[in-house]
Amino acid sequence: MLSQPPPLKESPSQTAGPYVHIGMTPSLEGITGPNVKDLGSGPVEAGAGPRISVTGRIFDGSGAPVNDAVIELWQADTDGNHKQAWGRVAVDGTGSFSFDTVKPGRVAGPDGKPMAPHVTLWIVARGINIGLHTRLYFDDETEANAADFVLNRIMDPRRRKTLIAVRSEASGRVTYSLDIRLQGDGETVFFDI
Amino acid sequence: MALTPLIAEDGALYQRDRAWHPPAATPGYKSTTLRAPKHALLSLAPTKSEMTGPTFGHGILQPLDNDLIRNYSQDGSEAIGQRIVVYGQVLDENARPVRNTLVEFWQANAGGRYRHKREGYLAALDPNFGGCGRAITDDNGYYHFRTVKPGAYPWPNGGNDWRPAHIHFSVFGTAFAQRLITQMYFEGDPMIWQDPIALSIPDSAAVEQLIARLDRHNTTPMDALAYRFDIVLRGRRSTIFENKMEGN
Numbered sequence: 001m002l003s004q005p006p007p008l009k010e011s012p013s014q015t016a017g018p019y020v021h022i023g024m025t026p027s028l029e030g031i032t033g034p035n036v037k038d039l040g041s042g043p044v045e046a047g048a049g050p051r052i053s054v055t056g057r058i059f060d061g062s063g064a065p066v067n068d069a070v071i072e073l074w075q076a077d078t079d080g081n082h083k084q085a086w087g088r089v090a091v092d093g094t095g096s097f098s099f100d101t102v103k104p105g106r107v108a109g110p111d112g113k114p115m116a117p118h119v120t121l122w123i124v125a126r127g128i129n130i131g132l133h134t135r136l137y138f139d140d141e142t143e144a145n146a147a148d149f150v151l152n153r154i155m156d157p158r159r160r161k162t163l164i165a166v167r168s169e170a171s172g173r174v175t176y177s178l179d180i181r182l183q184g185d186g187e188t189v190f191f192d193i
Numbered sequence: 194m195a196l197t198p199l200i201a202e203d204g205a206l207y208q209r210d211r212a213w214h215p216p217a218a219t220p221g222y223k224s225t226t227l228r229a230p231k232h233a234l235l236s237l238a239p240t241k242s243e244m245t246g247p248t249f250g251h252g253i254l255q256p257l258d259n260d261l262i263r264n265y266s267q268d269g270s271e272a273i274g275q276r277i278v279v280y281g282q283v284l285d286e287n288a289r290p291v292r293n294t295l296v297e298f299w300q301a302n303a304g305g306r307y308r309h310k311r312e313g314y315l316a317a318l319d320p321n322f323g324g325c326g327r328a329i330t331d332d333n334g335y336y337h338f339r340t341v342k343p344g345a346y347p348w349p350n351g352g353n354d355w356r357p358a359h360i361h362f363s364v365f366g367t368a369f370a371q372r373l374i375t376q377m378y379f380e381g382d383p384m385i386w387q388d389p390i391a392l393s394i395p396d397s398a399a400v401e402q403l404i405a406r407l408d409r410h411n412t413t414p415m416d417a418l419a420y421r422f423d424i425v426l427r428g429r430r431s432t433i434f435e436n437k438m439e440g441n
Binding site: 004006007008009010011012013014015016017018019020021022023024026029030031039040060061062064066068072074075076082084086107108109110115118120122124125126127128129130131132133135150153154159182183184187188189190191192193 | 361391
């Protein structure tokens, strides 16, 4: 039968507010002890594979760093399977974030073709009324990125690069960096998924 | 008419009703002005990357995670304030319980003061109240926790804006596309209807969905009042499949 409107409405979103850390990264507020532990902190449980860092900064529409956001990451393992590779970080006073993880493999897209490797990011903060979904791709995946159905959905090719992190290497550690701009010049592409 | 082939093996979610949620920019809540994207969101049918999500077992829970009256006790004393039980059911839009999902909550203390380094309100901290807890829903989608009723507090937005008493909630569901953060308000509180954050939601019926109801029946006699707060996450569509999925 054809789909009917659902009987219930989704609960409306509200901002996570400036004190989101109490609930989501409580140790940052000194809320510690045997009864409360942070979830999603430390290295992302992404299974085997070379560890990478995924880093960046987050900025508002005036170019000021957003220093009170919480970012969650969800990704596939190196074989392209989503298991438990989830992480959560609070940005620091300069708006910087960093995840210690493993570069994901390719995941099948809706057209059956593999999508380019990517991680999914979800951003909440004071002044964000509903969590923002975006993706982070890798700049050393030129061919896969060129064929990726999500990147190709972005009509303005200049905006595609707002999702593509830049690789660097120092002391044997590979880092992919991407800044997130909530608004204005270079505004990150956010998804309604 | 040709049948639509099965696209996502996990089934699709109902499209999010963006008119039911607050828009990104709500000038009455000033912090949104520079943090609201100006480009339209790019609509994307969820893929495996969004139709899957982390799951959490009961092993992550500490014994007092759902008791904010005691889980930050420093000297064995309980938190100060009106004792309440908050409980409810996590459902999807099809009114099916969402089982074994993580619900996180945080709040100010009874005086309206948060335990947070950027918080400057003059109301006193309660040394025995942290304000953070979590629960995992049971087989019928229910969660519950014990806490004290948070106070209202002033905040720097307008010249004299006050937040109504509220508790923040974070819910996971089974798909990352269901991820939701919201706030719970208390039945009968006139402050709700002058709050720029509650009123960032355009439809008053949607605001009502965030107001917990006093539940006299589930009150703990001589101990705590009860408030019921149900939470609805996005549900999955029933679509025309070539091979009907089990349970659909």
